[in-house]
Amino acid sequence: PLSEVPVDRDDIANGFPGVPNPHWDSLDANRREDLARRGATFAAMVEHVDRGVGRLLADLKQNGELENTLILFTSDNGACYEWGPFGFDGPSRKGLTILHKGGDLRKIGQDGTHQSYGSGWANLGNTPLNMYKHFCHEGGIASPLIAHWPQGIARKDVWVRDPSHIMDIVPTVLEATGTPYPASRDGREITPVEGTSLLAAFGGKPLAERALAFEHQQARGLRKGDWKIVWGKRQPHEVRWELYNLREDRSEQIDLARTQPTRTAGLVAEWEAWAKRVGAEPFHQDGPTSEAATPFPGHPTINIKNRPLVITCDVEPAGKDGVIVSQGGREHGYALHLVNGHLAFDLRVHGKVTRVESKKRLPGRFKASASFDADRISLEANGESLAAAKSPGLIPVQPKDGLDVGFDGQSAAGDYAPPNRFTGTIHAIEVTAPRKQGF
Structure with a gap:
């Protein structure tokens, strides 16, 4: 919908979360x-x-x-x-x-x-x-x-419809000035430019077709030719990949993902390959020695309203802190995470966090589980009980912030400052609730 107000806390969204702007x-x-x-x-x-x-x-x-x-x-x-x-x-x-x-x-x-x-x-x-x-x-x-260069651009007052990207500005300036792009500086290798010069387009020649990919705080997209896939967020309906033909539908009102699943899957594969290469969410990397935080692209957000929950994981941390998995935010949610090498599970209900935390650090790779119901929260690792506490109850509403693996992308579900990224490798994650399995 063109006028939809994104889903958020009611006071933040002025009382209009997930509905159209008022007339x-x-x-x-x-x-x-x-x-x-x-x-x-x-x-x-x-x-x-x-x-x-x-x-x-x-x-x-x-x-x-x-x-x-x-x-x-x-x-x-x-x-x-x-x-x-x-x-x-x-x-x-x-x-x-x-x-x-x-x-x-x-x-x-x-x-x-x-x-x-x-x-x-x-x-x-x-x-x-x-x-x-x-x-x-x-x-x-x-x-x-808008490009203006009277001595360098022959065509005047012409629309160029080829899609371009902000990363094209550096190659354009380099070609216009005849400046080579350095391979290194002060003994350090420099990341090569990704874009393409736009001077050819200024001169009337079409740009070669290419895939342009995007990611911003869990929102994702990729355009190739007339076709574009997009993954939203903060929406009142299930978030999934959408497909649009921009030549016929620039306003993105006719989602063709269900009728063209093969084309959609191909573009999604291109987006995932790009995201892994550049370290975009959910494949963000903290530093050169950190592996991708999650191998779970497009993971669904499951319904946890009034349901007990079991979270299991197989992880190999490279740091002492970071979110393994989280869902929800400052009002309601949960997070399984590391605190100075200790495994912790935070359950937030009505804004208040109840935490259970291991007394000892967990070295190397380990398998762990956290669970809660209306009465009890428990935490285990490698078959050993680590901590337990009285539960504040089930989460009474479906949180607006979705499920994140390897970080907390919006307001904090646990008692930490987001995004609180995990460094290392998450080999497996499973989140289960009665009658519905997460992934």
Whole structure:
């Protein structure tokens, strides 16, 4: 849905998690005044940037350098919805949204303030594209690029429809300036450039077809030619790979994944190969000696509402801390993780964490399990009971934050600072609940 507010805590999403943004006419006069001021503040910032760019161009022209200067102008990746239709005030994700009235409207955007304009304005800014910044749908990754170089670009006032990527800017500048890209610096090998020069496209030649892959905080995507797969997050329905034909459906409204499973699977395989190569989630690597934290791409998030749970794992840590598996966040959830080499299991119910933790460190590779029901939490490793405690009860609602392996990608399910990445190798994970197996 083009106007959907992502799922989040009710106070953070302004009471609209997982539903469309409200219609403007449905809002009272005070709310419309507040939102108009937020939108006007953003517009003033855009105008300020525009004037700054104008000053740069005027200086280049005054010094006779404009005609032979390559200027590449683009924008950030999509209008930002943070975090609901009415925006927020102050620190992000605190659930504070002030309804400004009267003279207080003038305080928006002034020194010492911080406001978001919200998902309603973001939806308008991204029209007709789907979703927002934070996502790999078109509304989160599609940005314009304006190239200006009178002495170097023969074609004028022409749209180039070939998809490009921010990683193409360095190769473009290198070719334009005739500068070689170094293989090393100060005795250290430099990662080769990934992109391609856009000068050929500026000259009217089509770019060779290639796969462009994306990942941002669990959102994923890959485009190849007219076809694109995308994996969402914070959505009211089951998250899975979607498939779109962007030539026919740039707004990503007709998901073809179920009718074209072979094409979808092929593109997913390309995305996974890319993610493993570059260390994107869920294959993130911490340092050159760390192996991928998880071999479980696309793992499902299971229903844990009012269900006892059993988590088993086979792990080989390379560090003393890190999340093995987690699900949920600051209100409800669980996490199996390491604390200074000790195995711990955190169960969070109504914001309060109950922890069981081993008294000794677990060296090398080990197999462990954690379980809880309405009465008891227990922790075992290599067939030995490590710790147990009285349970605060079952998790009463399905958490909004999904299941993560090797890190905690959103708000913390346990008593630690996210993402709290695991380093080493997770050989196997199984999460089971009555009548439904995780993976």
